[in-house]
Amino acid sequence: MNTHTGQSTSVWMTSAPQPAFPKLSHDEGADVCIVGAGIAGLTTAYLLTKAGKTVIVLDDGPIFSGETERTTAHLVTVLDKRYFELEQLHGEGGAKLAAESHAAAIDTIERIVCEERIDCDFERVDGYLFNAPDQPPDLLDRELAAARRAGLTNTELVDRAPPISFDTGRALRFQRQAQFSPLKYVAALAQSIVRGGGRIFTDTHATKFTGGKPAKVATRAGSIVSCEAIVIATNTPVNDWLIIQAKQAAYRSYVIGIAVPTGTVPKALYWDTGDPYHYIRLLETKTSGTTSAQDILLV
Numbered sequence: 001m002n003t004h005t006g007q008s009t010s011v012w013m014t015s016a017p018q019p020a021f022p023k024l025s026h027d028e029g030a031d032v033c034i035v036g037a038g039i040a041g042l043t044t045a046y047l048l049t050k051a052g053k054t055v056i057v058l059d060d061g062p063i064f065s066g067e068t069e070r071t072t073a074h075l076v077t078v079l080d081k082r083y084f085e086l087e088q089l090h091g092e093g094g095a096k097l098a099a100e101s102h103a104a105a106i107d108t109i110e111r112i113v114c115e116e117r118i119d120c121d122f123e124r125v126d127g128y129l130f131n132a133p134d135q136p137p138d139l140l141d142r143e144l145a146a147a148r149r150a151g152l153t154n155t156e157l158v159d160r161a162p163p164i165s166f167d168t169g170r171a172l173r174f175q176r177q178a179q180f181s182p183l184k185y186v187a188a189l190a191q192s193i194v195r196g197g198g199r200i201f202t203d204t205h206a207t208k209f210t211g212g213k214p215a216k217v218a219t220r221a222g223s224i225v226s227c228e229a230i231v232i233a234t235n236t237p238v239n240d241w242l243i244i245q246a247k248q249a250a251y252r253s254y255v256i257g258i259a260v261p262t263g264t265v266p267k268a269l270y271w272d273t274g275d276p277y278h279y280i281r282l283l284e285t286k287t288s289g290t291t292s293a294q295d296i297l298l299v
């Protein structure tokens with residue numbers, strides 16, 4: 001049976017069986033101890049295992065029960081901040097780095113999906129950014145120029161996004177974005193980690209992190225993992241309560257899934273430039289391999 005933390009439910013929660021792992025009840029050792037079994041921790045563990053390292057992954061819940069099972073799973077080079085804003089904050093080089101790193105992340109997921117033959121509905125799709133009514137009319141022009149300077153040279157301005165229920169007006173079309181089914185993907189990563197000799201422990205809360213040779217992770221139940229390196233992949237870090245937390249603000253995204261007749265919304269990613277912004281994607285539902293009469297629109 002799948003188990004989840006938190007009160008909210010997402011459309012993914014029944015999409016993949018949630019592999020079960022034991023609680024850590026003794027001392028252990030590995031090259032790397034990764035704390036957090038969301039997409040960040042499991043990807044790190046997967047890549048390290050492929051590189052020949054021994055890994056131990058600890059999570060205080062079941063695996064992928066944090067943000068990863070609540071994401072809308074748009075895989076994008078279109079970020080929450082506009083590229084012209086990133087240029088102001090970090091210069092042209094910084095904006096380029098942001099574009100390159102997100103493109104590399106999507107490419108990496110695509111490569112892993114192919115190499116591991118993961119059936120997770122990964123698909124390259126176009127993304128459309130259009131103006132919210134209260135935004136300056138030249139915003140898209142400025143963003144087009146900045147996106148191209150950041151290396152997204154195939155970005156173009158089109159008269160409107162594909163027909164959703166209203167006319168978006170002019171939109172920026174970003175090519176080679178992607179979408180996938182996140183829990184099918186991370187469940188397969190977990191299996192591959194275990195096949196590669198990695199060990200995963202759940203219901204295991206990490207409480208204390210000590211550097212040195214060896215570095216040590218202590219758990220609430222009193223076990224110690226000794227390792228060469230520790231990776232904190234807990235989303236917001238739990239090893240230091242000042243450096244990042246002092247710069248963080250809490251925001252909440254609300255997502256609803258709406259059944260729509262198949263074919264009524266063209267498959268793409270869509271965002272507006274509002275604050276807060278709105279974004280949507282489509283999730284095709286299939287019953288026993290046959291296409292269903294309804295898709296789910298994630299808003």
Ligand SMILES: Cc1cc2nc3c(=O)[nH]c(=O)nc-3n(C[C@H](O)[C@H](O)[C@H](O)COP(=O)(O)OP(=O)(O)OC[C@H]3O[C@@H](n4cnc5c(N)ncnc54)[C@H](O)[C@@H]3O)c2cc1C
Nearest residue numbers: 036038039040059060066067068071072073074206234235
């Ligand atoms: C509604 C919503 C929509 C989103 N949409 C998108 C989107 O479209 N595209 C996109 O790119 N991103 C999106 N995101 C963001 C994305 O989902 C997250 O960035 C990503 O899932 C974070 O993964 P993670 O592995 O870093 O963290 P999590 O998935 O949160 O994993 C962290 C894990 O660490 C564990 N943990 C925490 N503390 C400890 C401890 N002390 N000891 C042991 N374990 C611990 C937790 O139990 C958890 O399993 C969205 C997020 C939300 C909430």
